[in-house]
Amino acid sequence: MNSSSLNRRGFFARAGAVAGGAVFLTEGSLPLARLRAADSYPSPAYGATSAAEPKPTSDGSTKIFAPEGMTLPYRPVVTLNNATLPWKIVDGVKVFHLIAEPVVHEFAPGLISNCWGYSGRVHGPTFEAVEGDRVRIYVTNRLPAPTTVHWHGLLLPSGMDGVGGVSQKAIQPGETFKYEFTLRQHGTYMYHSHHDEMTQMQLGMMGMFIIHPKSPAQPLPDRDYAMMLSEWKIEVGARRPDPNEMTDFNVFTMNGRSFPGTAPMLAKLGERVRIRVGNLSTMSHHAIHLHGYNFKVVATDGGDIPEAGQWPETTVFMPTGATRTVEFVADAPGDWVIHCHMLHHVMTQMGHKFGNLIGINTDGLTRKIRKLIPGYMVMGQDGMGEMGDMGMKVPPNSTPMVGAPGQYDYITMGGMFTILKVREELPADGSDPGWYQSPPGTLASLAPVEDLKRDGIELPKDLPTASLTPGKASDPVCGPGTSLTKVGS
Numbered sequence: 001m002n003s004s005s006l007n008r009r010g011f012f013a014r015a016g017a018v019a020g021g022a023v024f025l026t027e028g029s030l031p032l033a034r035l036r037a038a039d040s041y042p043s044p045a046y047g048a049t050s051a052a053e054p055k056p057t058s059d060g061s062t063k064i065f066a067p068e069g070m071t072l073p074y075r076p077v078v079t080l081n082n083a084t085l086p087w088k089i090v091d092g093v094k095v096f097h098l099i100a101e102p103v104v105h106e107f108a109p110g111l112i113s114n115c116w117g118y119s120g121r122v123h124g125p126t127f128e129a130v131e132g133d134r135v136r137i138y139v140t141n142r143l144p145a146p147t148t149v150h151w152h153g154l155l156l157p158s159g160m161d162g163v164g165g166v167s168q169k170a171i172q173p174g175e176t177f178k179y180e181f182t183l184r185q186h187g188t189y190m191y192h193s194h195h196d197e198m199t200q201m202q203l204g205m206m207g208m209f210i211i212h213p214k215s216p217a218q219p220l221p222d223r224d225y226a227m228m229l230s231e232w233k234i235e236v237g238a239r240r241p242d243p244n245e246m247t248d249f250n251v252f253t254m255n256g257r258s259f260p261g262t263a264p265m266l267a268k269l270g271e272r273v274r275i276r277v278g279n280l281s282t283m284s285h286h287a288i289h290l291h292g293y294n295f296k297v298v299a300t301d302g303g304d305i306p307e308a309g310q311w312p313e314t315t316v317f318m319p320t321g322a323t324r325t326v327e328f329v330a331d332a333p334g335d336w337v338i339h340c341h342m343l344h345h346v347m348t349q350m351g352h353k354f355g356n357l358i359g360i361n362t363d364g365l366t367r368k369i370r371k372l373i374p375g376y377m378v379m380g381q382d383g384m385g386e387m388g389d390m391g392m393k394v395p396p397n398s399t400p401m402v403g404a405p406g407q408y409d410y411i412t413m414g415g416m417f418t419i420l421k422v423r424e425e426l427p428a429d430g431s432d433p434g435w436y437q438s439p440p441g442t443l444a445s446l447a448p449v450e451d452l453k454r455d456g457i458e459l460p461k462d463l464p465t466a467s468l469t470p471g472k473a474s475d476p477v478c479g480p481g482t483s484l485t486k487v488g489s
């Protein structure tokens, strides 16, 4: 550990020296001065905020690329909260230009971080091409450190594989390398830095690479979504993800965004929906669960699964370094959540730093501690669910345990979470249709006394009476906590 961290420090010192003499290209999203300020390693106070807060360049807007005047032989993939990388055709070759660069990224409203990404995005924009395409990809290095790009899952010549030291020289700051190969397969793949992987990938250097089939065997899906999963360690208040973290990640993202920063996934009733999930988390596998449906896993990054071998699921297991493609027909209207079922992954920062107070009577504790520490709050006597709901002040530049207000109540999930909204009609501009209105008789609600009676339901005598109104509590705890009183005891 010690020697490796020393090596790393040495590496950054060298990287900084190279950056000092590097020539940066002018194309891109951030002015040079800001780039340097945002990325001068090593930073003395890790994560310290600067006086001039840069605006995020990667803000979670979705951009689909469709070249003007060209009919595409496929339905474009939608990478929610991200973009498709533009391309052009030069003498029959599909030409892309990817720029490895620092990106100021917003994970969710309230959490902005200095990351490394591609072409102004975190993660990088999605590549989209067709089986049989000859692709030429220019990669410009605008980082203060050498890098390479590996095309994860693609069948290509060894020298195009992008592994620093093994298949090529690293791309030095200021240099532009050319990758060129023919796409011999179709499916869902990924790309990422393969030089100083731990640092560069943990700072965000990854993206999706979609190859459409030349002659699709199946009818085209009506909705084709790409979703990349990743994880981050961002100390509360820090301005940069910590690339040295080994196990304790605290921000979990879909396409680089954390709920409530994730856009909802939309589908019209009856449409065939395809979701291509890729996982490049540093250490975690994810269990992506969709409510209201079962779906079929139709492909992996190893290829299509023949129909007889496709297996039905409600949760798709996502090993790191893999993609899975799932399909279903959106035949059930509603708001259906889609989230990682590893429950710390639907929490963000601070979620696992507290002592377990569940079931402990903390009545009066806050008042006592506040004599010593003004503003202190006891948290978690009845769980963490009401934290976000209370509108409690959170440390600057953090989204600790914050969900979002829902239609009926507060949503107590964040992180790797979004909502599939299936409607008979959707707004023409692709905007969020709002909350689903459950038809009469299809909404869970308080059981009427007469129903309980009719069905012979006997209630326990010692039921708690919970007041969920913040402020009614006798103590300023976070959560309904102390207003819970026992009845009949």
Ligand SMILES: [Cu+2]
Pocket (backbone or CB within 6 Å): 252, 284, 285, 286, 287, 340, 341, 342, 345, 416
């Ligand atoms: Cu997960």
